[in-house]
Amino acid sequence: MCETRFGNLLFLFTLILSGWSGNACAQWPHMSDSTLYEGRILARRNIVFPYNQAHIPAEAYPFLDSVAVYLKCRQNLVIEVGVHTDTRMTAQYSTCLSCQRARAIGDYLIAQEVSPAQLITKGYNDNMPIISEEEINALTNPEERETAHRANRRVEFKVISTRTNVD
Numbered sequence: 001m002c003e004t005r006f007g008n009l010l011f012l013f014t015l016i017l018s019g020w021s022g023n024a025c026a027q028w029p030h031m032s033d034s035t036l037y038e039g040r041i042l043a044r045r046n047i048v049f050p051y052n053q054a055h056i057p058a059e060a061y062p063f064l065d066s067v068a069v070y071l072k073c074r075q076n077l078v079i080e081v082g083v084h085t086d087t088r089m090t091a092q093y094s095t096c097l098s099c100q101r102a103r104a105i106g107d108y109l110i111a112q113e114v115s116p117a118q119l120i121t122k123g124y125n126d127n128m129p130i131i132s133e134e135e136i137n138a139l140t141n142p143e144e145r146e147t148a149h150r151a152n153r154r155v156e157f158k159v160i161s162t163r164t165n166v167d
Contacts (some may be wrong), residue, residue, distance in 0.1 A: 040156040042079065043067065046150055047105075054100035056108055064105065067157060068112035078161040080107045080120045086149040087126040087133050098123030105155060121159055126152065 017073045022077040047060045056064070070078060083102040101122035110116055131148040 005050055012111055016095065021061060022122070033095045034158055036074075036077065036162050038159055038161060039067065040159045042070075042159060046155055047155050048150075048153075049101055052097070053099065054104045064108055065112060068114050069110050071109065071114045071118050075115065076119050076163050077159060078163060079107075080122055080156075080158045080160050082122045082156045082158060084124045084128060084152060084154050084156070085126050086139070086152045087136075091125055092128075094125035095123055098125050130154070 005166065043063075045060075045063060047063075048057060049055065050057065083098040083101050083105070085098050087094075089097070097100075099167055100123070102123045106119045106121040109119060129152045131151055136148045139148060
């Protein structure tokens with residue numbers, strides 16, 4: 001597992017908060033302040049990265065843009081961007097790839113003017129599957145096995161802190 005704390009990086013841009021209304025958080029109506037707590041998964045997505053790459057596919061941009069808007073509305077939040085892989089590669093390779101993908105998502109969110117202090121990225125490789133390898137191996141249909149592997153390849157956005165002092 002790897003971790004990057006963007007809040008410790010020196011960055012050269014100023015967070016621009018003008019140009020979007022207070023209603024921008026309306027696209028996340030189920031996420032009121034009272035439902036935010038440490039460890040809560042804000043979102044879980046299967047972002048389908050190109051094979052063996054950390055390049056974010058264009059199809060993921062609208063979702064990541066909505067995450068950026070939400071984080072700009074809730075500057076007190078610190079989230080973890082956790083990337084998980086399936087079990088078909090070596091652990092070392094999967095760790096490296098998941099770290100690169102997590103960092104790419106963090107970089108994308110920063111480019112959308114999310115404060116680096118709000119982001120921690122982690123690559124988990126295949127350590128936390130939704131569907132175990134034993135369950136996958138028990139499936140007889142190749143399409144079902146692929147669907148199970150796809151479920152394990154995911155990106156999770158988890159609340160790390162709901163700090164009250166915003167940097």
